[in-house]
Amino acid sequence: MPPETRPPENGAVSGHDADMLLHRTARGDERAFELLYDVVAAPVHGLVRRVVRDPAMSEEVTQEVMIEVWRSAARYDPQRGGALAWIMTIAHRRAVDRVRREQAAGEREARAARQGAGADHDPVSERVEARLEHERVRRCLGALTHLQRETVTLAYYGGHSYREVAALVGAPPNTVRTRMRDGIIRLRDCLGVER
Numbered sequence: 001m002p003p004e005t006r007p008p009e010n011g012a013v014s015g016h017d018a019d020m021l022l023h024r025t026a027r028g029d030e031r032a033f034e035l036l037y038d039v040v041a042a043p044v045h046g047l048v049r050r051v052v053r054d055p056a057m058s059e060e061v062t063q064e065v066m067i068e069v070w071r072s073a074a075r076y077d078p079q080r081g082g083a084l085a086w087i088m089t090i091a092h093r094r095a096v097d098r099v100r101r102e103q104a105a106g107e108r109e110a111r112a113a114r115q116g117a118g119a120d121h122d123p124v125s126e127r128v129e130a131r132l133e134h135e136r137v138r139r140c141l142g143a144l145t146h147l148q149r150e151t152v153t154l155a156y157y158g159g160h161s162y163r164e165v166a167a168l169v170g171a172p173p174n175t176v177r178t179r180m181r182d183g184i185i186r187l188r189d190c191l192g193v194e195r
Contacts, residue, residue, distance in 0.1 A: 022083040026073035033070055040084065041066060044091045051095035061098050065091045140190035148183030151176050 018039060024032035044065050049058040069087055076086050141149055147169075154165045162180075166173040 018083040018087075019078055022069075022073055022076050022086070023078075025070065026076060033073075036069070036083075037066055040069075040087050043084075044087060047088055047091050048095045051092065052098055057098065057102075058095075061094050062091070065094050068094070136191060137187075140187050143190055144183050144186055148179050148186065151179045152183040152187070155180060 018036065021032045021036040021039070025036055041062065045058060045062040048061045048065065049055070052058045052061055065087070068090055072090075076083060080086075141152070144152065150169060151165050154160045154168055155162070158165075160168065162173050162176050165180075166176045169176065171179075
C-alpha cells in the first residue's frame with residue numbers, strides 16, 4: 001500500500017495528513033475519506049457527545065457531520081485553518097444546532113400541553129353554539145323554495161333516498177335531484193360554506 005493511502009500506525013494523524021486526506025476527499029477519493037473518517041470520527045464524536053450528551057443522538061450527529069464533511073470537502077480552504085479544525089467546527093455547529101432544535105421542540109410541546117390543559121370542556125358554550133348553528137340552518141332552509149325545502153328535508157332529515165323522495169312528492173327522480181342540488185347550493189351560499 002502506498003504511504004499516502006496507509007492509515008497512521010498509532011491512530012494519530014498530523015494536521016498535514018488530515019489536510020492531505022481532506023484535499024483528496026474533495027476530489028472524490030473514497031479511500032482518502034475512509035482514512036479521514038478513521039482519523040477524525042472519534043474526536044468528532046467526543047466533541048459532539050460533550051455538547052449533546054445523549055449517546056444515541058451523539059452518534060446521529062457524528063454521522064451527519066461526517067456526511068457533511070464528505071459533501072462539502074471541496075469548500076475547505078486551507079488558508080483559513082487546518083482540516084481538523086474545520087471538521088471540528090462543523091461538528092460543534094451541528095451539535096449546538098441539534099441541542100437548540102431539541103430544546104425548541106421540547107418548549108413547543110410544553111406550550112401545547114399547557115394550552116391543552118387550560119382549555120376546559122364547556123358544555124354550556126357548546127350547546128349555545130349548536131343552538132345558534134341550528135337557527136342558522138333553519139333560517140337558510142326558510143330561504144329555499146317550498147319544493148327545494150321539501151326534498152332537502154325529506155332526504156337529509158328524513159333519511160330518504162332520491163327514489164323514495166320522488167315517490168313521496170310525486171315527482172320524477174331527476175326532478176328531485178335537480179331540486180335538491182339547487183337547494184343545497186342555496187343552503188351553502190346562505191351558510192357561507194365554500195365549495
